[in-house]
Amino acid sequence: MARTTMTGPDIVARGLANNRLGVPSVVFFGVAGAAPLTVILGSISTIYAVVGNTAVPLVYFVAALILSLFTVGFVAMSRHIVNSGAFYSYISHGLGRMIGVAAAFIALPAYAAMQIGLLGLFGVVAQSILAASGIAVSWFVCSVVGWLLVAILGVLWVDLSGKVLAVLLTVEIAIVLIYDFVMLAHPHGGRADFGSLNPVQLATPEVVAMLVLAIAGFVGFEATVVLSEEAKDPKKTIGRATHWAVLLPGLLCGVSAFAMSSNSGDIVGAARDDTTNLVFNLVTPYVPEALVNIGYILFLTSVFAAMLAFHTSVTRYQFALGRERVLPRVYGSAHPRTGAPIAGSVTQSVIALIVLILYFVTKTDPLVHLFAWMTVAGGLGVLILMWATSAAVVGFFLRDRRRENVWRARIAPLLAFLLLTFVLLATVIGLGDLLQVDDDSPFNWLFSTIYALCALFGIGWAAIMRGSRPDAYAGIGRGTEGFVAAESVFGRPTRPHRVTADVAHHAA
């Protein structure tokens, strides 16, 4: 870290910064993972259709607000952790390693479910595009083609490069803005209706539970802190980028949801009829046909980018856990030439294919029961992760404020924690309503129970590790650099050399 008294130009810092990411790149990386077009065209119309409530725009704004509050403490904490990895490393720092492992075991199925759910959406969208051009294929064939592409790219570890993502994302945002403008300019009945933004709706438990669906649209912002090692100035760049990665999708999704409902008189009915074609059908009367066709193609690429991003996050989680010896060692080894974590990538692909085949054989609806249900289940997992992370931030700063001000270290984290607790409780209670199942259906409690079991398993696993492999246990959540070579390829180092995980003294 740079000292304040400098003698000459800082050659090293400049040399490092040249090759590193600035705020826009990190934001693109985070937001592209959340794929705003996928959320707007896929999720929002599905939420309107499945939940049948018109409070969607409000829900997105409130979710963005809560997550902004959460980000304040989250970013403050990231300044004090070396090699800040994904959420679970924050949790293991703030709440202890056992809870950290439990969180990791929740994160894995959550992200896996998200990715598999998106495969269903990809299949449906590709099917409808092909059908429009006169080719009739089953959604299953389209999904499997998407699956195959992701599986191959995953093994080759081809991350869509920052530039490709940036171009796609910019075009996506542009087209969303055009659609929004068109829809807002032609409100139903000639008058804009702001009823869907009425905050009174928040008093109903169903609307609070819908927050989980909205939060599923923000998952990408976890990815920004993963890049802290790659950022020009880890302290500033990541903080700003994370805030942008929350605000940008929040505003876009909220405005779009509002535009949809104001353009269509009966948004719920329209959503049920048109499903993912909703927005396209709404704007078709007002824009040239080419613009709609471009929208369809971008929708498909956006879903694909999101699938790949989630595939990458699952494998990255497995890789990190494998390196820390929480998962079997094979998950921590990468292909030497490409750096691809093969084991994790193949595992995720195999699970995804099995689920796809199950859905096809049982003839279950790919849009409602694969895409909507899986992403709701995944969203619940991510919400649990965020909730635990917000608790970790509170716990972390409770021990020592580390020269952060009261707002960042105390008030914002506590508020975020309370709000997320509220949302989580409402979600667990109201999950059945979100999935539109009967009161006596096992799906009312199934997903919550699975996550609870995963968490318990994680805690048990951590306890076993503490007893049998204390070296590896000490390295949990410390990232690849925090505890150098806890149990590396060299076996136990003869002189375990521990690097302090707390860099408060550097953070001035």
Added chain:
Amino acid sequence: MLANSYYLIAHDDRTGRTRLHPRATGLGLAAGLLGELMLFGRLRAMTGDLYVVSHEPPGDSLCHTLLDLLVAQPQHKEIRTWLAYLSQDAADQVGERLLRAGVVEPVTKRKLLSAQTLYMPVNPDQRNAAAWESIRLAEALGRRRSMNLSDRVLVALVVATGLTRYVFFSPQQQRDCMQAMPGILSSLPDDLVQLVQYTEAAVGSALAAGRR
């Protein structure tokens, strides 16, 4: 020279391409250069930080340049910072040093839009010398011959960056190598142990980020 040997092991002797992810190769070479300064007794490592202990110029020009840089930038001490910084152009720096030593020759490969200069062994003598680097290590380890300090660090760096299977071809050799590792590591001075451990960690981080 540590970094020279590492370079020859880390690059394919026929195509000149790096055998590892380019960032991993860069980190291994950076560690090789810092390791040379440690072997020369100019540099020490303590709790993850580097300290220059002697300003006396080393005999090699690249080492000399690096030592000057370390002296000129005292605000940066962390091993990981220096590994990250040096890894960016270590391949070219060491490649040019090998060129000056006559071990490799520059070969320009053109792709569609870009041209890349690779430093690779061209004639049979150069190829033999390049291949000898890995054979030498495998032989010494297989016959349990005692290795000098530089070679022990080299083996540790090879294993830390993931080049093991390019030096030890058979699974039996690889198992032997893994068994010998703790002994080799405990025979190294603490400074070099830290260097190796930080290199391994940095390679892991670079691969996890998945950027080129």
